[in-house]
Amino acid sequence: MEGLKVSDANLMVCVHPSMSRRVSHAVLHQLSSLLFKFNESFDGVVLAYDVGFVDEAAKILPGILPYFGVKLKAKMLLFSPKPNMLIEGKVVKLTQESLHVIVLGFASAIITREDIREEFAYKTKNGNGVYCSENQKHHTLKVGTMIRFMVKSMDEEILHIYGTLLKDNTGSISWLDNESTGGPITDRSKKRSSENHGMTEQQAIKDIRHADDQLKKAKKRRTVEQP
Amino acid sequence: MIMDMADPNAGHQQMDEVFTDNELVHLVRNALKSIVLGDGKSYHDLIGVMHQKGPMSPDEVAMLVTCLKALSGAASSIDLTHHQALLSTIFSMSMWNYVPEIMDAIIDLVISMAASNGKYVDPCLSMLIRNFTPPYSFLRMMKQPRGLSIKEQVLSRVHSALEGISRLVPLAPMVLLTLIVQRMPRQNDNEDVLLMYVENMFRLESGSIGHLVGSTMFVAVVDRMIDLDLDIAWEDILQDDAGKGIFQLELDEINEIDDEIENDVNEPLGAQMNRMGVVGNAIAEKLDSLLALTFGHLESCQEQGRLNEVFGTLLNSFQTTVLTAYKSKFAQFVMFYACALDPEDCGVRFARTLLDIFVCNDYPPMTRMSAVAYLASYLARGKFISTDFVVEILRRLVDWCMDYCKIQNGDTNPELHRSFYSGCQAIMYVLCFRMRSLVHIPGFKSQLSRMPLESILKHRLDPLRVCLPSVVEEFLRQAKAAHLFTVSKTFVFDNLPESELSRTFGGLERLDMFFPFDPCLLKKSDRYVRPNYIFWSTVQTSFEDEEVSDQDDEEEGTHDGAMTIGDQDGFDIDEFDNALNKMSITPKNFKWGGDMQPLARMPSKLRPSTSPGSF
Numbered sequence: 078m079e080g081l082k083v084s085d086a087n088l089m090v091c092v093h094p095s096m097s098r099r100v101s102h103a104v105l106h107q108l109s110s111l112l113f114k115f116n117e118s119f120d121g122v123v124l125a126y127d128v129g130f131v132d133e134a135a136k137i138l139p140g141i142l143p144y145f146g147v148k149l150k151a152k153m154l155l156f157s158p159k160p161n162m163l164i165e166g167k168v169v170k171l172t173q174e175s176l177h178v179i180v181l182g183f184a185s186a187i188i189t190r191e192d193i194r195e196e197f198a199y200k201t202k203n204g205n206g207v208y209c210s211e212n213q214k215h216h217t218l219k220v221g222t223m224i225r226f227m228v229k230s231m232d233e234e235i236l237h238i239y240g241t242l243l244k245d246n247t248g249s250i251s252w253l254d255n256e257s258t259g260g261p262i263t264d265r266s267k268k269r270s271s272e273n274h275g276m277t278e279q280q281a282i283k284d285i286r287h288a289d290d291q292l293k294k295a296k297k298r299r300t301v302e303q304p
Numbered sequence: 305m306i307m308d309m310a311d312p313n314a315g316h317q318q319m320d321e322v323f324t325d326n327e328l329v330h331l332v333r334n335a336l337k338s339i340v341l342g343d344g345k346s347y348h349d350l351i352g353v354m355h356q357k358g359p360m361s362p363d364e365v366a367m368l369v370t371c372l373k374a375l376s377g378a379a380s381s382i383d384l385t386h387h388q389a390l391l392s393t394i395f396s397m398s399m400w401n402y403v404p405e406i407m408d409a410i411i412d413l414v415i416s417m418a419a420s421n422g423k424y425v426d427p428c429l430s431m432l433i434r435n436f437t438p439p440y441s442f443l444r445m446m447k448q449p450r451g452l453s454i455k456e457q458v459l460s461r462v463h464s465a466l467e468g469i470s471r472l473v474p475l476a477p478m479v480l481l482t483l484i485v486q487r488m489p490r491q492n493d494n495e496d497v498l499l500m501y502v503e504n505m506f507r508l509e510s511g512s513i514g515h516l517v518g519s520t521m522f523v524a525v526v527d528r529m530i531d532l533d534l535d536i537a538w539e540d541i542l543q544d545d546a547g548k549g550i551f552q553l554e555l556d557e558i559n560e561i562d563d564e565i566e567n568d569v570n571e572p573l574g575a576q577m578n579r580m581g582v583v584g585n586a587i588a589e590k591l592d593s594l595l596a597l598t599f600g601h602l603e604s605c606q607e608q609g610r611l612n613e614v615f616g617t618l619l620n621s622f623q624t625t626v627l628t629a630y631k632s633k634f635a636q637f638v639m640f641y642a643c644a645l646d647p648e649d650c651g652v653r654f655a656r657t658l659l660d661i662f663v664c665n666d667y668p669p670m671t672r673m674s675a676v677a678y679l680a681s682y683l684a685r686g687k688f689i690s691t692d693f694v695v696e697i698l699r700r701l702v703d704w705c706m707d708y709c710k711i712q713n714g715d716t717n718p719e720l721h722r723s724f725y726s727g728c729q730a731i732m733y734v735l736c737f738r739m740r741s742l743v744h745i746p747g748f749k750s751q752l753s754r755m756p757l758e759s760i761l762k763h764r765l766d767p768l769r770v771c772l773p774s775v776v777e778e779f780l781r782q783a784k785a786a787h788l789f790t791v792s793k794t795f796v797f798d799n800l801p802e803s804e805l806s807r808t809f810g811g812l813e814r815l816d817m818f819f820p821f822d823p824c825l826l827k828k829s830d831r832y833v834r835p836n837y838i839f840w841s842t843v844q845t846s847f848e849d850e851e852v853s854d855q856d857d858e859e860e861g862t863h864d865g866a867m868t869i870g871d872q873d874g875f876d877i878d879e880f881d882n883a884l885n886k887m888s889i890t891p892k893n894f895k896w897g898g899d900m901q902p903l904a905r906m907p908s909k910l911r912p913s914t915s916p917g918s919f
Contacts (some may be wrong), residue, residue, distance in 0.1 A: 098666075113475065169472055170419065171419045174329060174377045177419050177472050185473040187420050236475055237422025 078165045080158035080228070086151045089129075091144040092135070100135075104128065104147055113183055115233040121155030122236060124181070128152075156181060158228045158238060165250060168222045171206040172198045176242070178224065184236045188226055192241035216252045223250045232263060328370060329377035336381045336390075347390070354393050357401060365379045365403060372409035379416040384423055388488075395431045399458045400438040407457065407723050411465045419472040428469065428482050433487050436504040437497050446496060455500075463507055470513050477516040484508075484517070485524045495590045499597055502528075506601045510608070519617040525598060526621045529635040532591040536633060591634060592826035599641050599832040606645045615650040616641055627661075627674055630813045636678065636820050637833055640686070644836035647688040649683060655679060655689075655697055662727065663704050673726040673815045676701075680730035681821035682739035685838050691741050694734065695751065701731050702755045707765045716808035725809040728767035729761060729816065732779035737843050740780045749788070758789045770805040772816050819861045 088108075096103035111123045131148040138144045157181075158164050166180035176193065178186040197208040197218065210216035218224060226240040226247045242248060323331070335346035353371045371681065375382070382390065394417075399407045415462060418428040435458060438446065440730040445451035470476045484505065502525055509518040605611045622639055626632050643651035661667055661675040683694050708724050718725060735742070742748045761768050768776050783789055787811075802817060810816025824830045 113478075122387070172377065172416075173326060175380060175416075175420060177475060179472075183474045185419065185422075187380065189420075231420035235422035235425050235473070235479070237425075237473070 078225075080156055080164050081124075081164040082155050084121075084153045084155055086119065086153050087131075088149045088151050089098070089146045090149060091146055093137060094143050094145070097145070100147060104149065108151070112198055113236070115236065118233065119153060119155055121153075121157030122184070123153055124143060124156055126151050127152040156184070158231055160228055160230060162228045163225055163246065164228060164238070164240075165223060165225050168218060168220055168224060171199075171208065171218070171220055174205070176208070176218065176224075178238075178240070180238060184238055185238050186226070186238035188240045188242055191231070192239075192243060193243075194243045197242070210248070213252070218249055224248060225250050225253060323722070323890040325373070326378065330373040332371075333381045336378060336383070336387060339786070340383070340386045341843040346402075347387075349765065351389055351393050354390075355395070355809075360403075365405060368402075369405050371405070372413050375414040376413045379413070380420040382421075382424075384415065384421075387855065388904075391427070396425050397431070397441075399435050399461065400437055400442055400454065402459075404457050407461050411461050413470075415465055415468045415472065418469045418476065422473075423477055425469070425473055425476055426483070429466070429476065429483055430487070432462050432465055433480075433483055437489075437500045440494075443494070443496050446500075448643055459504065459507070462504075463511060466508070467512050477513050480513075481517045481520040486657065488528065489496045491528065491535055491587065491590070495586075495593060498528075498590065499593055502594060509601075509614075510610075511606065518614070522614065522617045523621045523625075525594070526618070526635065528626055528631055529591060529598075529638065530596055530625050532587055532594065532631050533632045533635045534629065535587045536591070544711065557580045588826060592828045595634065595637060595826060596832065598638055599829065602638075602642050602645060604745050610660070611642065611646050612649050615646070618642055619653065619670050620732040623657070623661070627678070628671060630815070630820055632820070634824055634826055634829065637829060638823055638825055640682065640794060641832055643682075643686065644688050644833075647690070651686065651689060652693060655682060655693070659697060659700055660680070660818060662723075663700075669723055670813065670815065672723050676723075676726050676730045677815055677818040678820050680733045681819045683734045685821045687836050687838050691745060694738055695742065695745075695748070696762065698731060698734060699751075699755060701727055702757055703709075703721075703759065705731070706756045709760055709765065712763075712765060714806070715764055716770055717810075718805050721765055722809040722811065724765060725767055726815065729771040729775055731757070732761075732771065733776050733819070736775065736778045736782060737838060737840070739786055740843065743786050749786075752788060770809055772806045773803050774811065 090104045090107045092100055092103045105128075108126055108128065111126075113122060113124070113125075115122050126253050128151040130147045131150055135145040135147045138146050152189070164180055164183075166178035166186055168176060169179050170177035174190050176188040178188065180186055183189075193208065196212045198211055200207050200209050202219075205219065208218040224247070226242050227244055229239040229241050231238045246253065321779075331346075332350065335350055338344070338348040350371060353367055356368060360368070384391070394413065397410055399410055402410070414428045414431060417424040438455070438458075442451065442454075446455060466480065470480075489501050490504075491498075505521040505525060508514065509521045602611065602614070605614045618639060622636070626636050626639070629635075639654055643654050658679040660673045662672050662679065664672075667675075679697070683689060683697060705724060705727050708727075712721070712724075714720075742752075766779070806816040807814070810818075823837070824833050
């Protein structure tokens with residue numbers, strides 16, 4: 078999946094003097110306020126971070142309150158979908174007019190009828206809506222299907238993505254994978270190489286988990302170092 | 305064109321043309337597009353259909369439902385800039401005005417809009433929140449069965465819509481909780497509206513997105529309680545001419561309206577409940593209803609096994625808001641009741657947290673003093689608290705005081721050592737209430753003598769002289785009678801409940817006279833609290849010595865006969881009154897710069913407010 082990247086960042090967190098005995102706590106609290114929000118400086122939505130302190134000392138900043146600036150080096154996992162990128166998500170709602178998808182568990186996406194290619198026809202099966210390909214019998218999209226779609230645009234405030242299924246390389250991931258390998262469905266954790274250093278969703282989830290583990294370890298380390 | 309549509313779902317043809325759902329959506333899309341191009345007829349027709357109000361014929365209902373469904377399908381074509389009129393119509397619709405079929409269609413439309421365009425999430429959620437409460441004209445109907453049935457129809461749909469939107473837009477709860485808190489009715493708003501809104505907040509808390517929004521809901525409710533609480537000024541608490549004090553409240557078990565009578569036959573009967581005077585105070589009533597609603601919700605949390613989790617939020621909120629409000633009057637009973645519902649976990653956690661705050665130097669002195677005042681009052685009044693636990697906490701308090709004494713060389717200095725004095729006073733206050741039950745525990749006396757209590761109280765810092773005289777007197781009397789220890793000095797307090805020294809250590813906020821869990825004056829809330837509450841009158845002194853038996857009779861007011869107001873035959877009301885004054889909250893007007901009149905007796909009722917929020 079495209080749109081995910083890991084960036085290195087040099088940060089400075091301004092810590093209030095009342096938190097001078099709990100600097101790690103203050104820093105982590107400040108960084109968690111960045112999560113799941115689009116950040117212009119990083120040009121992406123911060124999903125996870127792993128921080129390390131650069132220095133044991135911090136400079137007290139000029140101002141009315143003596144905040145001190147703690148310098149950090151962080152690895153940030155960012156989600157930054159740009160137009161024409163291919164991203165993946167799970168279908169949560171299907172109507173005759175639109176397809177609603179959730180990406181990475183937090184971003185909502187919509188693909189309107191005009192942006193679904195002609196080959197997909199809306200049908201009702203067992204009372205549920207389904208998009209079936211008229212060319213490929215087994216290519217169906219229903220609630221729960223993981224699909225790959227192309228990004229049209231993104232509303233950065235609410236993290237709402239507008240997508241399309243017009244291109245042939247979009248649709249149900251399992252079907253597309255099947256097609257590309259020309260055989261039965263293979264191990265889905267196979268990495269896809271891409272020019273933009275893209276990753277599969279599984280890799281992305283692994284990355285998030287890894288970052289989370291690192292974070293927990295870092296927290297533990299710092300709790301020990303700085304009582 | 306729009307007006308020509310018939311309802312295809314009805315299955316019969318009223319007109320020559322029958323439209324499929326798809327075609328209807330197509331029609332609406334065209335109407336939406338045409339307004340952009342300057343041709344607004346269909347568009348305005350559409351808005352006209354949606355503006356219909358009042359009782360509607362089945363055809364009109366069908367028409368509106370059809371339009372709404374078609375709009376649902378065309379939601380992605382609704383434009384923020386070009387379709388302002390339509391948007392404001394949709395978002396101002398109140399589901400309370402419509403039949404369930406229309407309610408369903410509105411809900412579907414709102415969900416579709418929120419899912420199709422990120423910019424509509426905010427207004428869609430706001431619209432649903434607005435539907436938490438009915439229009440004012442409806443409020444009267446809310447107590448009737450029909451009103452209640454409409455309420456359930458609306459609210460069940462509103463909440464399912466909120467959950468539906470959260471499923472499709474995972475970050476919606478983040479926006480939702482900000483909006484809910486922003487739109488929460490204020491303390492001066494209508495009581496029914498406030499209560500209904502809070503009901504909805506609790507419904508969200510226990511719903512499927514409760515784990516995301518629940519804690520914010522509780523925090524907001526407690527904040528509102530504090531707002532109401534602080535609006536009840538201490539001056540509102542009048543003194544009663546008949547000389548009854550808050551103590552009287554404890555002795556009076558009968559409410560003339562209600563009929564709950566405690567089994568204790570020694571309790572005098574028939575005296576009027578002081579809380580009857582609360583009825584007139586609108587703010588107090590609001591707080592009372594809000595507290596009662598919250599208690600009910602806590603009970604349901606307990607039934608669902610979630611109370612422990614919820615308690616964490618309450619405890620944080622308490623520390624942030626209630627503890628630092630310095631002399632909140634009734635809002636803290638939320639904690640009391642939650643502890644009563646689960647004494648082993650919540651009850652213990654509450655006391656330990658308060659104690660930890662008291663002993664921790666990081667907190668400012670006022671916060672620490674407030675914490676120990678809460679602790680003392682809680683341990684004294686909580687019927688559900690085990691005596692073992694009381695002893696454990698007392699031991700820790702004593703240890704802290706002892707450690708403090710060891711590092712002090714100086715003399716009495718009420719201001720400097722205020723934390724110490726408040727700690728000593730807390731110990732004495734708890735023992736006043738619990739002494740009797742404690743001495744019955746085998747080995748307690750030896751435990752107590754092992755505790756360096758005597759050396760603390762007789763230390764150079766002289767807590768017996770500095771702490772609140774009423775507490776000290778009562779404690780010494782009980783300690784002497786229980787043969788715990790005696791003091792050689794006699795303390796002359798002139799029967800005053802307070803002294804110059806206690807005022808000094810108490811500070812401006814008078815934390816020396818702060819007993820936050822004194823009897824709750826709010827009627828509805830008290831019904832919940834009462835079964836778990838220790839009244840002073842039920843605390844019999846731990847001895848039957850002759851020399852104090854006379855005092856006993858007066859202090860406890862234990863008369864066999866009924867005692868009614870004005871029944872003063874052969875009874876010295878002043879002495880009785882005096883004795884009553886001793887062991888209770890003293891929300892008196894104190895002499896402070898001579899501005900206020902000192903109250904001779906305990907205040908007993910809340911003054912009826914002349915206008916809401918006028919204080």
